[in-house]
Amino acid sequence: MPPRTRPTERQRRLGLELRKLRNRTGLSGDQAGSLLDADRTRISNIEAGRVDVARNRLYMLLRRYGCPHGPLFEELMAMAQETGRGWWGDFRDVVAPVGRDLAELEARSAGIRVHEPLFVPGLLQTADYARAVIAESEQDEHRVERFVEFRMARQRILAGVVTYRAIVHEAALHVQIGGPKVMRRQLLRLIEAARQPNVTVQVFPFEAGSYSSFSRSFGIFGGSVPELDTVHLEHPMDSVFLRDGDHIEEYAKMFERLSGLALPAVDPESTPESHESRDSLSLIQHVMYRM
Structure with a gap:
C-alpha cells in the first residue's frame, strides 16, 4: 500500500513520538530501519504518519528505543x-x-480545557446558536444542518468521564448570535451544562484587566499520559495542532492564569442569597435577564 498523503492527527502524533524516542537514543534512521528489515525511507514514513507499523514491530521499536513499560508504552501501542x-x-x-x-482527539482525551473570547465553546452550544454561527460563513442550508449535526454529535463526550473546563469571556455572553431568544436559551444551556459534575464553566469579566495577551481561542486536550497532551488553535482558514511540550506548558500556564482572573465557576446548586460576591453564575443570569 502506498504511503498516505494526508495522515490523521493521531497518525502524525504516533509518528512524532516515535521520532522523539529514536532521537533520544541516538539511533539513525538506517539503524532503526534495520530493526524492521527495512530502509530509512520506511522509518521516515512511519514517523510522518504516512504508513502504519504492525503491533509486533512497534513493540520491538519501543523496546529498542528504551521506552519503559508503563502508561506511555501502552498508549502508543493502543494508538497504533x-x-x-x-x-x-x-x-x-x-x-x-x-x-x-x-x-x-476529543474522543481520546481524558480532560479538555478551552478558552473562548468571542463565542460560546462548541461543546456547550445549543443547536440554534451553532446554526446561527455556522450560517455566517455557509449559505447552503443542507450543509449548515450537517455541520450542526456534527457539532451536536461532538457534545456526546460530555456524558462520559472526560473532565471539561471552559473559560468564556464576558463579551461572548453579550454578542447576540441568532437574536435575544437564541441567546437566552444559550446562556441557560451554559448553566445547565455546569450542573454536570465533570463540567466547569467560568466567565472572564470585562473589569478583570488587560486581556490582550489572552485574546486567542485555544483548547488543551489531555491524553492518558502528559506526554501526549495537545493544544488546538482554531483559525478562520485552518486549525493548528501543537504537540511540543514547551508550547503545551505555555498554554497550560496561560489557562491557569485566566482561571485565576476569571470569576468563580458556575455553581447552579447555589441559592441567590448565598452569592456574597460576584461569580460566573450571577453574571450569566444578569446578562440573560437583561435580554
Whole structure:
C-alpha cells in the first residue's frame, strides 16, 4: 500500500513520538530501519504518519528505543491499533479532515480545557446558536444542518468521564448570535451544562484587566499520559495542532492564569442569597435577564 498523503492527527502524533524516542537514543534512521528489515525511507514514513507499523514491530521499536513499560508504552501501542473509524467518518461530505481530527482527539482525551473570547465553546452550544454561527460563513442550508449535526454529535463526550473546563469571556455572553431568544436559551444551556459534575464553566469579566495577551481561542486536550497532551488553535482558514511540550506548558500556564482572573465557576446548586460576591453564575443570569 502506498504511503498516505494526508495522515490523521493521531497518525502524525504516533509518528512524532516515535521520532522523539529514536532521537533520544541516538539511533539513525538506517539503524532503526534495520530493526524492521527495512530502509530509512520506511522509518521516515512511519514517523510522518504516512504508513502504519504492525503491533509486533512497534513493540520491538519501543523496546529498542528504551521506552519503559508503563502508561506511555501502552498508549502508543493502543494508538497504533486504532483504526480511526468513528462516528465522525459519517460527516466526510461536509467536515474537513482537520475537523474530524478534532472530533477524534476529543474522543481520546481524558480532560479538555478551552478558552473562548468571542463565542460560546462548541461543546456547550445549543443547536440554534451553532446554526446561527455556522450560517455566517455557509449559505447552503443542507450543509449548515450537517455541520450542526456534527457539532451536536461532538457534545456526546460530555456524558462520559472526560473532565471539561471552559473559560468564556464576558463579551461572548453579550454578542447576540441568532437574536435575544437564541441567546437566552444559550446562556441557560451554559448553566445547565455546569450542573454536570465533570463540567466547569467560568466567565472572564470585562473589569478583570488587560486581556490582550489572552485574546486567542485555544483548547488543551489531555491524553492518558502528559506526554501526549495537545493544544488546538482554531483559525478562520485552518486549525493548528501543537504537540511540543514547551508550547503545551505555555498554554497550560496561560489557562491557569485566566482561571485565576476569571470569576468563580458556575455553581447552579447555589441559592441567590448565598452569592456574597460576584461569580460566573450571577453574571450569566444578569446578562440573560437583561435580554
